[in-house]
Amino acid sequence: MKLFSCENCRQTLYFENSRCVHCGVPVAYSVETANLVRLRHKSMLCRNGRDRDACNWMVPVGSDAEFCASCALSEVIPDLSDPANEQAWRRIEAAKRRLLYTLFALGLPVISRRDEPEEGVSFRFLKATDDAPVMTGHADGVITLNVDEADFAFRENMREKMGEGYRTVLGHLRHEIGHYYWDRLVRDGGRLEAFRAKFGDEQQSYEEAIERHYSQGAPANWNENFISAYASMHPWEDWAETWAHYLHMVDTLETAKSHGLTVRAPAADKRGERIATERLAFQDFEDLSTGWNAVTLAMNSLNRSMGMKDAYPFVLSPVVLGKLRFVHDLIRSGTSERQ
Secondary structure, three states, rough: OOOEOOOOOOOOOOOOOEEEOOOOOOOEEEEEOOOOEEEOOHHHHHHHHHHOOOOOEEOOOOOOOOOOOOOHHHEEEOOEEEEEEEHEEEEHHHHHHHHHHHHHHHOOOOEOOOOOOOEEEEEEEEEOOOOOOOOOEEEEEEEEHHHHHHOOHHHHHHHHOOOOOOOOOHHHHHHHHHOOOOOOHHHOOOOHHHHHHHHHOOOOOOOHHHHHHHHHHHOOOHHHOOOOHHHHHOOOHHHHHHHHHHHHOOOHHHHHHHHOOOOOOOOOOOOOOOOEOOOOOOOHHHHHHHHHHHHHHHHHHHHOOOOOOOOOOOOHHHHHHHHHHHHHHHHHHHHHHOO
């Protein structure tokens, strides 16, 4: 995520800002320009921003739409008369906007199911009850998220119970959208054989894979071949976990670059001296992986200095890097074809 600046006073703005804290000018995010711009009329703002101060995105230019490109994808939301639901919804929508920022930046197609019922995507944010449990997941372009995942205590409890090093709302959304793009880019894009060479045969029974995973757990050496224990369950989950991780990398590296962060890569030159990473670009996969290694080393070292657990609890084996490269190349090739 890049930093933004106020058009009026040049003060630094962040993606979530709806007003410049320095000069007070109202601002909103424009998808068309990928920038925070001065909001000159409230009618330009998403309805969720106007009515609830819950969104800082503008509606599409020249459109009579009520909702922005992000909020319009929300097909079902929880009952907002419940304050806990409204708080959870705000957190989820904020994470979705960050997800979409990266998808747009990568040039990936984001189509609403309202416009394309067969190939579009939509989101359903549901509150579980004793009679109606909610499973986070994806099916035919519909991404469902249990709103309890936006509750910190619930999510931390689930993270501990599932033995996970990482669990966030944004991570869930990036994972589930990965399933959607598997349909669009791999299955419909004629890349099945190349996918199977890296991730395995997705035709194996998913139901049997679930039962095996939750009864036997992940293989003892899962981290040699998978980004997470969950990824070892089935090629579809391996893909979605790898896809989500790629989005983590791209967004975090853009943030680091935007803040002017220069770090030293763990590799050394022939004289044994550390090599400084002057820029954190990711047009090339080698730049991406080298920059990521350097940034995550710094992230974890900073956290340890504060007495906190590692911010990045993952290890990228050569096999996992090969899968990440597959995602990178697939996105790049797809973007080139669409241009």
